[in-house]
Amino acid sequence: MTAVSPSSGLxxxxxxxxxxxGAGPAVALDRVTRVFGVSPALVRVDLRIERxxxxxxxxxxxxxxxxxxxxxxxxxxxxxxxxxxxxxDLMAERExxxxxxxxxxxxxxxxxxxxxxxxxxxxxxxxxxxxDGAPAAxxxxxxxxxxxxxxxxxxxxxxxxxxVARALLRSPELLLLDEPYAGLDTAARDAVDDLxxxxxxxxxxxxxxxxxxxxxxxxxRTLFMQDGRLLPEGVxx
Amino acid sequence: MxxxxxxxxxxxxxxxxxxxxxxALAAVLPFAATLLIVFGLALGxxxxxxxxxxxxxxxxxxxxxxxxxxxRSYEAExxxxxxxxxxxxxxxxxxxxxxxxxxxxxxxxxxxxxxxxLVAVLFGLSVGSDPALLICAFVLGTMGLSAVGSLFGVLxxxxxxxxxxxxxxxxxxxxxVLLAGVKATAAATVADTGAAAVTTxxxxxxxxxxxxxxxxxxxxxxxxxxxLLED
Numbered sequence: 001m002t003a004v005s006p007s008s009g010l011x012x013x014x015x016x017x018x019x020x021x022g023a024g025p026a027v028a029l030d031r032v033t034r035v036f037g038v039s040p041a042l043v044r045v046d047l048r049i050e051r052x053x054x055x056x057x058x059x060x061x062x063x064x065x066x067x068x069x070x071x072x073x074x075x076x077x078x079x080x081x082x083x084x085x086x087x088x089d090l091m092a093e094r095e096x097x098x099x100x101x102x103x104x105x106x107x108x109x110x111x112x113x114x115x116x117x118x119x120x121x122x123x124x125x126x127x128x129x130x131x132d133g134a135p136a137a138x139x140x141x142x143x144x145x146x147x148x149x150x151x152x153x154x155x156x157x158x159x160x161x162x163x164v165a166r167a168l169l170r171s172p173e174l175l176l177l178d179e180p181y182a183g184l185d186t187a188a189r190d191a192v193d194d195l196x197x198x199x200x201x202x203x204x205x206x207x208x209x210x211x212x213x214x215x216x217x218x219x220x221r222t223l224f225m226q227d228g229r230l231l232p233e234g235v236x237x
Numbered sequence: 238m239x240x241x242x243x244x245x246x247x248x249x250x251x252x253x254x255x256x257x258x259x260x261a262l263a264a265v266l267p268f269a270a271t272l273l274i275v276f277g278l279a280l281g282x283x284x285x286x287x288x289x290x291x292x293x294x295x296x297x298x299x300x301x302x303x304x305x306x307x308x309r310s311y312e313a314e315x316x317x318x319x320x321x322x323x324x325x326x327x328x329x330x331x332x333x334x335x336x337x338x339x340x341x342x343x344x345x346x347x348x349x350x351x352x353x354x355l356v357a358v359l360f361g362l363s364v365g366s367d368p369a370l371l372i373c374a375f376v377l378g379t380m381g382l383s384a385v386g387s388l389f390g391v392l393x394x395x396x397x398x399x400x401x402x403x404x405x406x407x408x409x410x411x412x413x414v415l416l417a418g419v420k421a422t423a424a425a426t427v428a429d430t431g432a433a434a435v436t437t438x439x440x441x442x443x444x445x446x447x448x449x450x451x452x453x454x455x456x457x458x459x460x461x462x463x464x465l466l467e468d
Contacts, residue, residue: 075321076468099327107318111250113257118250125246126326150257159317 023087026051026174026205027072032081034067034228041067043228044081049207051173054200054218057209059225065209066105068225069176072207073103086173099127102172104180108163110151116162117147123166137165141191157188164191168198175199175206181215193218240335243328247336251310252343260309261344268305269298269352277359284361291360292422296415298352299345300382304407306341306348307386320391323466330463338380338387338458345379367425370440374421377447381414384454391465410454417446 027049034042042064049055057065070076072085074094082089088096110119120134138147141161151159160180167175180192196206196218208219216222224231255261276294280286314320323333353375356362364371389406424440 073325075324095327098325101325103321103325105318105321107321109318109322111254111313111319112316113254113313114250118253122246122250123322126243126323126328128327 024084025049026053027083027085027207029071029083030081032068032071032078032083034071034076035079040228042071042078045228045230047223047230049205049221051205052200052203053220054196054206055208056212056216056219056222057207057225058211058222063225064228065225066178067228068230069103069105069178069207069209072174073101073176074098075103097174100173101176102167102170102174103176103178104160104163104167105178106182108159110159110162112152113150115148115150116143116154116165119151119162120166120169124169127170129169133169134165137168138162140168140194141165142187157184160184161188161191164188164195167195171202171204172199173204175204177206177208177210179209179211181210181212240329240332243332244335244339247323247333248339248343251313251337251340254313255309255340255344258309258313261306261348265302265305265309266348266351269302269348270355272298272301273352273355273359287360288362288426291356291362292419292426294360295352295356295362295422296378296418299349299379299418300408300411300415302348302352303341303345303379303382303386303411304404306344307383307390307407308403310337310341310387311390320466330466331459333466334387334458334462335455337390338383338455341387342379342383345383346375349375349379362426364426366427367437367440370421370437370444371425373444374418374425374440374447377444377451378414378418378421381447381450381454382411384451384458385410385414388454388458388462388465391462413446413450417443417450421447 025048027047029045029047032042032045032047033040045064045068047068057068059065067076071078071083071090074085074090074097077091082091084090085097086100090097111122114122116138117134120137121131123129124131124134135144135147138144141164143158143161143165146154146158151162154162160183164180175196177192177196181189184192193215196208199206208215221233223233273294276290277287280290311320314323353364357364385407389403392403392406421440421443424437424443427437427440
């Protein structure tokens with residue numbers, strides 16, 4: 001890919017570009033708390049993740065993993081506390097963070113009545129990328145045969161692979177994955193692994209919320225959450 | 238990428254989805270047609286009554302059809318969380334508002350052409366008296382409705398807002414559009430309806446209200462849409 005980042009001006013195929021924007025660690029959170037109504041989903045989370053790390057977030061359902069990822073992706077604002085992602089302030093510099101981050105959540109954010117290729121081309125237009133990268137991205141996740149078919153008829157695994165292909169288009173500096181392996185077959189799981197490896201190989205950072213123990217070999221650290229709190233490192237929930 | 242190019246990409250995507258889903262053709266148009274036929278039957282066979290009430294019924298059908306179209310426009314964004322994708326994209330928030338408003342405007346104008354033809358047949362309304370005034374009234378009125386619907390349609394992401402808040406916000410705000418639209422449409426068909434008090438000149442003056450309404454809500458949507466979209 002040779003497109004230019006709309007905000008940074010860096011070439012997307014520049015291997016050094018992934019780690020040269022902003023300053024400081026990939027993620028630095030200071031007592032971040034998020035409350036929904038009266039229920040705290042995150043409680044005074046302090047977190048520092050260096051660039052180039054692959055960090056797995058683990059914990060029971062409702063432990064706060066998804067909320068933490070969504071705060072880092074700037075989809076949710078902290079109720080209290082502050083933080084910086086890729087050197088940019090979570091609240092004041094959302095656009096800078098968004099242009100450098102890819103978040104793949106439970107939902108794949110695809111348009112049901114568009115084809116896989118059309119979904120990817122639309123993503124290219126939103127991110128100011130050349131649309132001719134879409135076929136190659138679909139080929140990397142093994143979906144080039146169904147590129148012209150509507151997403152409505154796809155299985156969950158196929159949808160997840162399209163979402164992975166969309167992430168491959170951009171070469172993000174920070175990859176945030178929320179339960180990316182859930183319900184996927186082997187080929188789709190391998191596609192997720194490839195995405196993580198490709199991001200880290202470029203100097204980027206991957207943070208993955210997952211229950212998968214088998215993939216622990218990919219990580220530099222595993223963090224555990226319980227009741228909205230990040231447990232001290234080395235403590236298993 | 239400029240705001241207009243981003244808005245064009247979003248509008249093109251919405252129109253493509255609409256063409257694929259054929260929602261307007263399958264649901265909105267039959268709804269509007271049924272509404273008009275029922276009113277026509279309720280009012281009886283008196284041609285003068287039908288012609289006098291036709292502009293109001295026409296705009297009522299357009300209003301209800303537009304609410305369905307706004308909902309459909311945002312349903313596509315919430316089916317699989319696509320609205321999150323738009324929120325995370327490094328694009329101007331105004332582009333999302335403008336793109337969605339433009340797509341709904343195009344859909345509604347096509348729908349209105351069909352509904353207008355239906356009214357002309359069922360109610361005997363002549364659309365040839367002042368076609369320029371009629372076209373301006375529908376284009377400006379539709380732009381206004383689309384601006385209001387696209388601005389508050391983002392609340393569709395919330396299930397509670399979908400059922401309660403959205404109609405409460407949109408329907409009262411649409412009243413000026415309905416009033417001006419009905420008056421201008423009546424003026425555009427004055428020669429055939431015989432409504433002597435309504436002149437073509439007064440019809441053009443009602444368009445000023447539509448222009449002002451459009452300017453206010455397009456500007457408001459451009460400025461505040463981002464705040465509605467963000468957490």
